[in-house]
Amino acid sequence: MGRPRIGAAFGRHFRPEGHFDRAAAHKPILVLDGVVKVYRADAPVLRRVDLVIERGEFVFVTGPSGAGKSTLLKLVYRSETVDEGRVLFCGRDIARLTDESIPVLRRNIGVVFQDFRLVPYWSVAHNVAVALEVSGLPSRIIRSRVSMALERVGLAGRGEDLAGTLSGGEQQRVAVARAIVNEPAIVLADEPTGNLDPVLALDVLGLFEEINEAGTTVLFATHDRTLLEASPRRIIVLDDGRAIEARSGLAGLSSQMGRPMAAERLPA
Ligand code: ADP
Secondary structure: OOOOOOOHHHHHHOOOOOOOOHHHHHOOOEEEEEEEEOOEOOEOOEEEEEEEEOOOOEEEEEOOOOOOHHHHHHHHOOOOOOOEEEEEEOOEEHHHOOOOHHHHHHHOEEEEEOOOOOOOOOEHHHHHHHHHHOOOOOHHHHHHHHHHHHHHOOOOOOOOOEHHHOOHHHHHHHHHHHHHOOOOOEEEEEOOOOOOOHHHHHHHHHHHHHHHHOOOEEEEEOOOHHHHHHOOOEEEEEEOOEEEEOEOEHHHHHHHHOOOOHHHHOOO
């Protein structure tokens, strides 16, 4: 893992005169404190999740389908709200952010989804630039940031192509470029390799590792055991609504818990 750094956008938006104070730079990037999320009263998704993610970490979140991986990520980027507990981003309770602070949070969080979520009849560059358009930056700066992001994901020179004409692996790279173009402090990836074949999946995992090595925190949700085994990283397992650290990889989970774990029912 590279030396953790604060992304340029992070530094800019988290100045003391901004909405987040200087002390924020020394707090864990993300804390989930007693988080409960219930859609159906008889089957809470997250029963009490406690989790601390430090700046610069690469963390896998795993568990079988339905375990609550997407829900956990949605709570972080505020597409869902907690029923109990708190989500702290750089020490700030995101439920208490003011209307002006929410765009600051969103700029500091890049999100990549399983289904890419590109507009197929827009150019690759337009799909990436859309993340910057609300920033009010001059178009010259937007163009230069977009081409830098495309270069980082290995798509230099492809900006004018229509997104829908790219292969699945390339489309996911465009989505990664869109997620990093604001230089967010953290990137959340929700099964980003779920629509890709195994070789491309490893390729995309490698891309997230490069992004992490450049200093961005990565929270990567997957139920793909091959990825978890390909890369010896911190693994958080969602099991029965709680987050458990797989301290010695997935293999040691049963002995750690004294019972079979949901993650061991992941596909082989
Ligand atoms: P995972 O990402 O691990 O597959 P999800 O977070 O998508 O799991 O879903 C966890 C559980 O919450 C599932 O049982 C799912 O059906 C339920 N769920 C997710 N979103 C909603 C929603 N908006 N309304 C009702 N139930 C939901």
